[in-house]
Amino acid sequence: MVIAISGTAWAFDGQPAQDPSIGPKDLSPTEALREGARQYYSGDKAGALNSLQYAAENGQSMAAWKLGEMYAKGDGVQEDDLKAFQYYSQIVRDHGEDRPSAPDAPFVASALVALGSYYLNGIDGSVPKNEARARQIFTHAASYFGDADAQYELGRIYQDNNSRMAIRWYNLAALKGHVGAQARLGETLYAHGNSEKKKARGLMWMTVAREQASGAEANWIHAMHEQYFAVSPEPVRELARNLADGWLRQNRPDVLTAQQVPSQ
Structure with a gap:
């Protein structure tokens, strides 16, 4: 599925201002990205912000994604959903039709999921709620990039009015190990x-x-499981436990091993 990713289709209102303290004479965009990562993980988030801004403005999608995350969570900066929205939009505008195997694909898919969530919930005074747009964006991320978070979000959208579609998307995410999708499925x-x-x-x-x-x-x-376990007859409980043990044994043997280790 191809979706519009440029111009007004993504409501991308300009780009964050480039910091003049970093330029080509100092670092290449790739070097700025690496420096920003080093600064961020060493605790210098103010320094990281400058480096990442320069890298993002010069084509480094990983830097733009990290800035989106920082503004979305208020991580080292004042929380600002609109700035986060703009950085995610930049990624999608520049790389939204890249191949799913492209190096930037995970960041593109994550940016799409973030944008879909913003359209689903809206940003006061900036981005109106638009479930149809959110569904379109999630579908692109889920189908083209195979993103489990997008598949889960589609399941949530369809759960109340189209159980067949909800099961389809939850199942795809559940098989990838998405725990929330497994529960909702x-x-x-x-x-x-x-x-x-x-x-x-x-x-x-x-x-x-x-x-x-x-x-x-x-x-x-846990609350969901307790609710349904309580009303299930014993044969259903026993079969479910056996099926779950078989799935975990094949796909998450570490979980079963942890269950067998006695607590100290």
Whole structure:
């Protein structure tokens, strides 16, 4: 699927100003990117900002992506969703039709997902909510780049009104190891399952997700699993556990090994 990535189609309103303190006489764009990364990870985020800005303005998509992340999260800079949106737009404008195997492809796909999220939720006073645009962007990232986060977001969009499409996108992301997609796939399969075997398949995916969940997503995944486990008859629980153990044994043996190590 090809989508418009230039001009007003992406509402890219100019580019962030280039910092005059760094120029070609000092560093090449590639060197500026490396210097920015070094400064960032050493804790000098102000210095990193200057280096990354110069690198981004001179074609380094990795630098533009990192700047987008910094502004989106308020990481070393004041949080500014519009600036983040502009940097992500720059990446897509310049590289949105690169081959999925291109070196910059992971950053392009990530930028597309970020842009889709901004269109889905909007930015006050700057970017109006536009679910149709968000769906178009996620679909490009999911289909062309095979991005698991985009596939998950599409599943979320379709879950309430088109379970078949939701299952399709969740399944693609789940097979790539996306834990949130595994949980939502299980929830959707369970809700639409008309037999114990199908409901067990849904509970299996929720169990797989629960065993891998960590950080912020662990709470809602554990709560979801407990909700469906509580209402499942014993045969469904047993089959789901066996299916989950088989999947983990084949795909995440480290998780099963960790379960067998006694806590100190």
